[in-house]
Amino acid sequence: MKKIRNLCIVLIALIGLSSTVYAQGTGTAPYVGSNHPYSVSNDTDNTYEWFVTANFGDLVGNVSADVATLSATTGSSIDITWGTALVGTTYFVHVIETSTITTCSNHKVMAVTPINGFSLAIAAVSSGDVILTGDDLKDCAPNAIVSGYTVGTQTFDYNYGVNTFYYKITASGIGTNGWSPQLTIAATDTDSDVDKTTDTKVTYTAEWATSIGGTYTGGLTVDGLMNDITVDPSNPSIWVKLTVDNAEGLADNQILITLLDDANTSVDEFGNAVNIITGTNDVSTQTVNARPTVTGITTD
Structure with a gap:
């Protein structure tokens, strides 16, 4: 019989962000082509901006829509479809939360590494x-x-x-x-x-x-x-x-x-x-x- 190869999954989670586990991998290790939800705690006095980058320090979304499609860029929760994302490449999901009262903001990021789940x-x-x-x-x-x-x-x-x-x-x-x-x-x-x-x-x-x-x-x-x-x-x-x-x-x-x-x-x-x-x-x-x-x- 052919040798069966083992799959190693590295999960990286940062405080303030959460993702839900699906049969199609997880939010931090999604199967290519799968869809997952991403969310933070909702505060009705605040606004939210979501984007995905190729480098953790980037402050503007720079990943093409066919790699990561966001269901929305605002709100406390969104879905992302990891379309043609490269297996083993790490992408970064960002959310910036801004107070509508003080205009102060905070920034959280999550590392996501798509895996081959075929x-x-x-x-x-x-x-x-x-x-x-x-x-x-x-x-x-x-x-x-x-x-x-x-x-x-x-x-x-x-x-x-x-x-x-x-x-x-x-x-x-x-x-x-x-x-x-x-x-x-x-x-x-x-x-x-x-x-x-x-x-x-x-x-x-x-x-x-x-x-x-x-x-x-x-x-x-x-x-x-x-x-x-x-x-x-x-x-x-x-x-x-x-x-x-x-x-x-x-x-x-x-x-x-x-x-x-x-x-x-x-x-x-x-x-x-x-x-x-x-x-x-x-x-x-x-x-x-x-x-x-x-x-x-x-x-x-």
């Missing part, structure tokens, strides 16, 4: 989208059917049926512009398992969709090479359907889908590489169990 998980599921575990990850091929007979050679044709497997890939920490998982699909039975009489080989069809019962898009390879899929952000999950047109199958046939990180990596909509593949769920395997190794019929 993560993936893969699981084998049933056709009803129920996660499979244990023996449910294994299935026998359909019963073998005698589909033809050649009189001259006294040979028979066999149909070994089809198995269909589903895999669900779920993303989190994505923003508003989409995500792109990269994965490999490989099977232990490629072209070596040949039918005794017809040289029929096992074949595979791999497709993906945005719902388990939806319309599937083909073209995925089942040769261990990388597949790159582009997904709309409105779909936090996709399903891969793998159809196995069996040969005789005298050995277990394991079909593995592996999510990629490191050099060949899944990315979020901002081009950030996948940071975490959740738990140990970077590989999912389903198996067509081996048939009994029955010999041809002999007689006296």
Whole structure:
């Protein structure tokens, strides 16, 4: 399995400012693309001015709106969307509070370092989208059917049926512009398992969709090479359907889908590489169990 990289988050909080924790990171360590509230205690006799800077000592907002979008620049509380903010770069949220009675002011600042929260998980599921575990990850091929007979050679044709497997890939920490998982699909039975009489080989069809019962898009390879899929952000999950047109199958046939990180990596909509593949769920395997190794019929 791929090595799973740990995520280190440094939180910096200054007295006088507060932020709320969301599933999309925190106000001081937001996921790129996430939105968070920022506030100070409200005094009806005072005014408030908010801005975001690239340097802590700057006194004028100088970060572009696509990096940090403020819902307002006045009032004791605002929301900020950290759009195309650079992962690992520290930005500074400022608020200046001014008394309308004395015109005296005070200034507070908070350091914010956006993080890459893009993560993936893969699981084998049933056709009803129920996660499979244990023996449910294994299935026998359909019963073998005698589909033809050649009189001259006294040979028979066999149909070994089809198995269909589903895999669900779920993303989190994505923003508003989409995500792109990269994965490999490989099977232990490629072209070596040949039918005794017809040289029929096992074949595979791999497709993906945005719902388990939806319309599937083909073209995925089942040769261990990388597949790159582009997904709309409105779909936090996709399903891969793998159809196995069996040969005789005298050995277990394991079909593995592996999510990629490191050099060949899944990315979020901002081009950030996948940071975490959740738990140990970077590989999912389903198996067509081996048939009994029955010999041809002999007689006296």
